[in-house]
Amino acid sequence: MSVTEILQLVDQLVEKQTGKHLDDLEKTVVKGIWQGKTYSEIADECGYDSKNYIGDVSRKLFKTLSEELGEDVNKYNFCWTLERVINFQFVGVNTNITYCPFYPQADTNQSIPDEEKTTKNTIYHDLTLAPKITHFYDRKTQLQTLSHWLTHQNTRLISILGVSGIGKTTLVKHFIDLNLQQFDVIVWKSIKLTQSLDTIITQILTAINPESIQTDNKLTELFNLFRQQRCLIILDDVQEIFTTRQLAGQYKNESKDYKTFFTRMTEIEHQSSLILISQEQCQEMISLDEELYPIKCLELEGVENTELLSKLGLKDESSWLKLIQLYEGNPVYLKNIASLIRRIFLGKVSEFLREDGLLLTEDLKSWCNELFQRLSPIEQQIVLEVSKSNQPLSREDLRQSLSLSSMELINGLQSLSKRYLLKPIEGEKISFNLSPVFREYVRNFCQD
Incomplete structure (x- = not known):
């Protein structure tokens, strides 16, 4: 699809929403975004000293397109959104396109810098470590939610959370099976098999372009890839980067570079996404505001199908x-x-x-034992006490029976909820109850 056709399409959408056609500056901005240029490059081309004004013009255009199409349009999903508009014939442009890069395919005379040639137009899907899905039950709502975040909102950091076996990995793999064509690069990694972030980044960069790797600047190269191509990276078993015997979500010393990586995913401009599959919620998903940062959490509960x-x-x-x-x-x-x-x-x-x-089968006991051994001493005290009762216990009940300060008790309750082992129950008093399977394990195998 040529730049001229893109301009015609955007002009039609804007005119339908506002009654006005694109002006010359807006046309230049649309053309620049389609070609993958930065706001600074577009500003230089237009003769403006600041990229901020170009950014304001772009955001105004995106807002108009979002209102006309009924979905969130931004710099990172601009091309893909227009591709869907054309392919589903929402407007009267008959060109059919199947791949929408952030540079013009038709303009063969335009030179591409050597450093960009190395990554653009590369399709690479590594799902070697992803499971094969034979059955998918009762997760249509969650699948739609995940699809909306990745397809329409370009959410950069997503956590899929829940206890072991609840279906987190199955949900993500099913989404990928349905949406392979949306991403240039898809890589699935298991933290249980490869805990080193440096190793994971090296493997990704080597697969895409081994000649470009600079050993002292891999993270920058990775984000260059994330800007130039639409990538989806899945990290499974993320709880393995957290320390055992401490409150949930505390990074191991050798894994603290993940914390920097997760934060950078939300702060740096790019068009890619990272999915974290975990039994524990990491601190970034709590401390960052979803309204200000491109992050989302999807917490899975059991099915009743x-x-x-x-x-x-x-x-x-x-x-x-x-x-x-x-x-x-x-x-x-x-x-x-x-x-x-x-x-x-x-x-x-x-x-x-x-x-x-x-x-409880031997396998269930083994899974529960693994969970129990991950708990901090404070959490173990709490679950041992809660497991003794067939009824939920309030904070006051626990405070009277345990030698814990108010802060220790609250932090322990919060940590157990972040592991999806303890559920608060609203009533006259807020009370807490353990997961039935885990409670049965603690009651029969962990009491003195």
């Missing part, structure tokens, strides 16, 4: 919902307990439910 059990060889379908509720709608917990029901109860869920209390 009996289709989840339909392929697990179980009987007594009328009892399935009760089983799902007993194990918190956690897909991994349910698949694990279904194996036990098939082997010992011949698949009869109603027979299994006659057992006294919630049963």
Whole structure:
């Protein structure tokens, strides 16, 4: 699609919304953004001393386009938004385009600097460590939310959060399977396998262009890539960069460069996104205001869809919902307990439910033990106390039974909620209850 056609398209959209056509400066700004120029470069071309005025003109244009199209339009999703407008024929321009780079394909006479040739027009998808998704249950709303953040809002830092097995990784992989064409570069990394941020950055840059790597300036090179191409980086098992036996979200000494990286993702201008999949919420997602920074959190809870059990060889379908509720709608917990029901109860869920209390398999005990060992001493005291009661406990109840200061207690409660192990319950008094599976583990295997 030529620059002339882009100008015609934007002019039509602006005229429909405001009744006015683009002026000469606005045309220059549209052309410059389409060509991937910075505000400073556009200002120089127009003869302005400051890039701020060009930025103001751009933001006014983006606001008009957002109002006309009914979605958020900004510098980073400008090209991709116009691509969708054309392909879905929202307006009367018949050109069909399938790839929308931040420079003009048709203008073959325009030279591209050598340092930009190294990364532009590179398609690279590394999903070697991503799981294969065979079934996707009851997450359509969350999938739509994630798609909106990445497709329409260009959110740069997203956390997908929840306990182990709840479906965080499945949700992200399903989104990628549906949206591969939206990103030039997609890389999936597991922190459990590679904890070093420097190693991860080196692997990404080497895959895209090994000749350009400068060993003392890799982070700058990575953000140059993020500016020039639309990248999606997924980091799975992010809780592994946090210290065990301390409150949630405390970085290991050797992992503090991640903190800088996450913050830079929100502060530096680029067109790429980073997804963090974690059992613990990192501090940046709490301290940064979503209204001021391009960040979002998606917290996953259990599902209540009996289709989840339909392929697990179980009987007594009328009892399935009760089983799902007993194990918190956690897909991994349910698949694990279904194996036990098939082997010992011949698949009869109603027979299994006659057992006294919630049963834990060896795998469930192992997962819970791993969680318990990550807790700080303060958190362990709290969960041990809460697990003794079948009823939620208030702060006053816990304060009377534990030798903790008010600050220690509140910090411990907050940390447990950031691990998605403890839920506040609103009532006459705010009280707290443990995840049923984790409570059963603590009650039976962690008491003195």
